[in-house]
């Protein structure tokens with residue numbers, strides 16, 4: 599126990615007597631410091647180590663905690679494991695938000711780019727949904743483009759040159775002459791503007807792939823897909839590398855020549 603010098607004890611007794619005998623909370627008038635230390639003991643268990651302390655001239659005045667501080671010390675603390683949970687909460691929130699965000703549609707590759715080109719260059723006449731106009735620009739729904747052009751090379755050539763160049767060259771049928779439902783005869787439905795002078799070869803290939811695979815709804819697999827319209831197809835890689843539409847056939851195994859002038863279209867069996 600810490601010794602309290604006799605003269606200090608006397609002085610404090612005298613002072614208390616003078617104040618009207620009002621006892622402090624500790625009660626035990628001869629050992630106030632001890633009592634206070636005990637009262638504090640509940641909240642601060644480290645205290646009992648004090649006995650070894652050297653004799654000090656003044657009493658270690660340990661003030662009792664105010665109710666607010668006592669309540670603060672006695673509060674229930676958040677356990678460590680709960681803190682870990684709280685710490686990863688932002689990460690979890692981020693992942694949760696990511697999971698809820700709908701996957702973005704393809705914007706790269708032939709179909710992604712083709713959809714954009716179609717919307718800005720073709721939808722005005724062929725309609726945004728590809729349904730076309732009666733007696734005007736043809737439909738691309740239900741694989742209509744594939745029915746007219748069994749070979750994608752013929753469609754690429756047609757879109758590149760348009761109605762006028764074919765008519766000028768005296769070519770009547772740009773697609774399949776044996777087309778189911780009758781061949782599409784050049785100029786019958788109006789004037790399809792040439793795209794080869796406006797679009798890059800990659801844009802032109804992309805929009806034709808879009809008309810066949812996306813609007814036409816044919817399956818995105820098989821020979822034509824692998825060679826012309828998949829993002830890793832030789833035609834797409836070459837077109838992106840700057841090969842012209844006229845030369846594109848030379849980059850694909852077994853392709854028909856596209857060439858730099860209009861040509862009659864071919865049947866499914868060539």
Ligand code: HEC
Pocket residue numbers: 715716719720721722723724734735736737742743746753756757761773782783784785786787788789790791793805806809
């Ligand atoms: C100014 C209106 C107009 C625009 C723009 C237009 N087309 Fe056409 N397209 C037509 C018309 C009209 C025809 C029919 C032409 C004919 O009878 O000679 C046609 C025919 C076609 C055909 C032949 C379809 C078939 O089954 O015979 C294809 C393919 C085609 N267009 C693709 C495109 C693409 C790709 C674009 C955009 C890059 C485009 N068109 C933009 C009006 C348009």
